[in-house]
Amino acid sequence: MIVPWGETRLVQGNEAVALGAIAAGIDFFAGYPITPSTEIAELLAQYMPLLDKKWIQMEDEIASVSALIGGRLAGSKSMTATSGPGFSLMQEGLGYACMTEVPIVVVNVMRGGPSTGLPTQAAQGDVMQARWGTHGDHPVIALAPCDVRECFELTVRAFNLSEIFRTPVILLPDEIIGHMRERVVFPRKEDVHVVPMSVPDVPVEWYEHYHESTSNVSPMASFGSGYRYHVTGLMHDVHGFPTRKKDEVQAKMDRLKHKITRRLDELEDVRMHEVEESSVVIFAYGSVYRSALAAQAILKKKRKTVGIFRPVTLWPFPDRTVKEMLDSKDVVLVPELNQGQLIHEVERMTRDSVRVVPLHRIDGYAITPEEIVDAVLEVI
């Protein structure tokens, strides 16, 4: 038994991602070594042969994400793990997986950039790359864990969402979360919901590889299952064959968008602490959220109440909830390990009367609780 179901263990974030992948039923891993994500590949190299699952180290990250897409088309739940520079190389495959609606999971343990940057240190610099990194238009799904247990849970959720929405899902732990060790109480196996790969039940001649509607997805047949179809990154019709007919192009592009934007309730995941009663709210995700929690406790001792708003699903951005909960606040402090990325989304969803205050740190070190406390005291 590789996943310690129901047990309590001291586990590293990256290790929890690997265990989460096993829990979700990973069949195929293809990757390329890169700090600070390598433990995920190493642990799966150890675990997966024992389970008769496929693991391969490819020649680069482009090959890795390409192999994942091939693997999933042939009926294997597939995941890779990388970091910033590798994530940049994977954009080609991510765009292809979006376009061809192939469910894969890409873990990007975020390190300092740009370029080779700070391989061993934390950042949240790839949040916008996750959203806008590929060429062309399409929504994406990206999740950011804030602790080790969440690395496990959100890896399972990433697999589930990828299958439900037939789209790649990006997991965005920052280096601090990936390399942190914490006590984790693992759930019991029966308490973990795993979405199986969908299987079409229509006769072969009725099979449409893509849903005819502009907002739903079809069950995806696997190569070798008797449903023969064509897959191409060219614009295509419901059978997957290239098209330039404007109605078919429009329907395809609408589906890529609406299959996600019309089901936001299933995707949105926001955690709030004392947001309603506070006029000052800290908007934080990933490791920064942990500092925000500590800052909230310190401020409480000083008899200052601040709320914390944490998006777990970063993309699609929780527009409605941000508007509903933060639009009437005096101050929203947005500490991020970058030069300001999600802050622009917060600004977009709040009126001018709300002071949206940035707190950036881009030197590779964590934002400390004290820095957040000081920033809060400065604005109230």
Next chain:
Amino acid sequence: MSATIPYEYKYLRAKKRFPHVWCPGCGIGIVMGSIIRAVDAMGWEKDDIVMVSGIGCTSRMPVYVDFNTLHATHGRGLAFGTGVKMANPDLNVMAVLGDGDSLAIGGNHIIHAARRNIDITAVIVNNNNYGMTGGQFSPTTPLGARTSTTPYGMIEPGFDVCRLMDGAGASFVARGTVYHVTELDNMILKAFKKKGFSVVEALAPCPTNFGRANRLGGPVEMMKLLKDNTINLSQLKAMKPDQTEGKIVRGIFVDNDSISYGDKYAALCENARKAAEAGK
């Protein structure tokens, strides 16, 4: 009298996807015919075949054949195919690639597919230039040749595809042409039979781009060039060195029996499980 429909038709998406995109005189359709005849000789079910490709003229082939077909991104056909083969080793995976696709942007993937000895057959249609984008030079454009990006002549030496694949560790390496079709059919059939990574380079004319830029004549003249400028291995042995100068050699250059990556991986899993159980 009713017309006889050639058996190749049952492997085509004949009613739906034709006419095809290839120019008159292009050699890619001939290679597709060879692949289909070799598939038929293998007796494979269409459901069990996956044809992957990258981007370019050759890579448009999958749309016309009634297999599981995957038109991937530029250069990555073999990386996609590696994932397919790993996920389901029972599938017969082939990659159809152009010279630019497989050797420039996909150069890294093809040498590692060969080194790894993954059980895939790669058919490289070599027409000495990028046809889809209008005839730019590729890694197999001969020295001195004119293309739209070598208006003053090619100064880079080209790859010898077969020597490259031999060096990288492929189990089967052959070169044919679309003029010598029976020979090409046979080479592809042998490649399909080979466990491990097999490569067939098929020399093909591109009259629209390469031919026109180099004043090589039309489709017929370019076919004659393939006939006159190539010799097979037995001709090579019988000829004196000065007679073979400038000739391209056809034939099977590598035919090794070695264990494929998939078989090695299966053995690895079994050994790892046994060791884990013994350690308990």
